[in-house]
Amino acid sequence: MSIRKREWTTPGGVKKSAWVVDYSDTTGKRRLKTFSRKKDADQFAATASVEVREGIHVADSASVTVATAGKLWIASGENAGLERSTIKQRKTHLDYHLVPLIGATLLSKLTVPAVREFEDRMRIEGRSPAMRKKVLTSLGSILADAAERGLATRNPVRDIRGTRKGRDRRQEKRQKGRVEVGVDIPTREEIKALLGALDAHWRPLLITAVFTGMRSSELRGLAWKEVDFKRGEITVNQRADQFGEIGPPKSEAGVRVIPVPPIVINALREHRLQQSKLAHLVFGNPDGGPRSHSNIVNKGLKPAMKRAGVTVTTGEIDKDGNPIVEAKYTGLHSLRHFYASWLINRKEDGGLGLPTKMVQERLGHASIVMTMDVYGHLFPRTDDGTELAQAANILLS
Known part of the structure; x- marks a missing residue:
């Protein structure tokens, strides 16, 4: 590999110069690369020399955009x-x-x-x-x-x-940031109001979302064969992507069994009686295919939120001078957040009080780090002043 200075005169009589790096690439082919400054030529030569020796050099003329x-x-x-x-x-x-x-x-x-x-x-x-x-x-x-x-x-x-x-x-x-109750997570009172405002059509799906924490894709891909009415369990084995294609969950952790309360089982029993016996998906369209995510949110969740009074003002007014309101929680993931908080909350506060590992498994998180990053601040603290005093007394006794 050599560096030489090239000088020439243009047809207009202007003298010019450049620095040329002359070398052979990894295939033995001769390459020339020109620089206006010797400093740049030296730097390229040093880098190219190492890359050629290691067999990884790619010349500009052999590169792609x-x-x-x-x-x-x-x-x-x-x-x-x-x-x-x-x-x-x-x-x-x-x-x-x-x-x-x-x-x-x-x-x-x-x-x-x-x-x-x-x-x-x-x-x-x-x-x-x-x-x-x-x-x-x-x-x-x-x-x-x-x-x-x-x-x-x-x-x-x-x-x-x-x-x-x-x-x-x-x-x-x-x-x-952290998901917060009343901001990202519906409160217990808001969920009670929502459940009371559900119409017959959307009630089975949204009740299942509240008490299973299933992702939208998992709800849309849920098959009847995965609902165990006797044991009160739902198995997540598949999901529907945004194109309506059925496939496995994205990770192994997504495959899980979720115990559900009687309110879900009863709602699904009634829903099954109203469906065709040939229906494969629990929440499918009349043609048997998966519902779209936007259909569930815009026609199911948001109207139910408004009927329940779980709303926020937009800052605008209608033609009659009344403030315009919209649904406070605009995504199904808010129901998943509530489910997580329900699993975490203490029993005396109306929750299940489950340990972190079980919360991770019920949510289908790939790692416990993910669970703690999102919901760790919701777990009850066990290091209050009384317990600290008791621990200190035992240690020193």
Whole structure:
């Protein structure tokens, strides 16, 4: 590998110079790369020398753009049988965020400063912190896929994440915050009002959601064969994705058995009598397919919240001068949060008082860390002043 200065005169009589790095790549092919400054040429030569020796160097002329690598990444996901929702998310990140901003950038030129600049552009153009994080994760995945194909040698996203790990975790906790009763979690009084306001059509589904904490996809994919009326249990073995396709839960922890109270069993018995004997799904459409998530929320949950008086004002008024209200809790996940709090609360407070591990299993969390990160502050404290005094007296006696 050599570095030499090249000088020439343009047709207009202007003298110019550049620094040329002359080297052979990992395949033995001769490569020339030109720089305006010797400092840059020296830096490239030092890096390329190591990469060639380790057999991982990719020349600019052999590299591909982020857009091209992104298409290969999507193809890899399709070949691996990833869910349609995952493929759709990959395409969205590529088409609406990556290609418009850095799609023409060669992977060989994608450095840590270049990725930082990309982050800044996303922020300036109004992408939310959550979206910026997701898109950056996708870019890192694209680079990892490209490295396996021999199209990239470095992953600057991984390098950035390595230096930010602790800071990002702290920032994420600050942004996410803790779920709070009355804000994210319906109160016991609000749930009682909601249950009293349910109409016959939506009552079985929403009662099941309240007393099982099942995810929307799990409710929509629940089959009658998984409902054990005698034992009072529901088994979660499958779910329906956003396209209505039935498949297994995303993780092994999602497969679980949930004991349910008589109110759920009775509601499901009545619901079964009104359905066709050929119906496969518990909460399916008339055609037998899964209901959509938006249908459940917009036609079932929100109207019931309004009837129950579980609302907040929008700050606007109607044509008669009355304040306009909307449902206080606008997602099925609020019912899942309530179920978690019900499992955690002490028996004297109307809860089940279950230990952390059982709460994790009932919710289908992949790890107990996830359970504690979201709900840890809801568990009753056992280190109040009285108990501390008793412990100290026993220790010193």
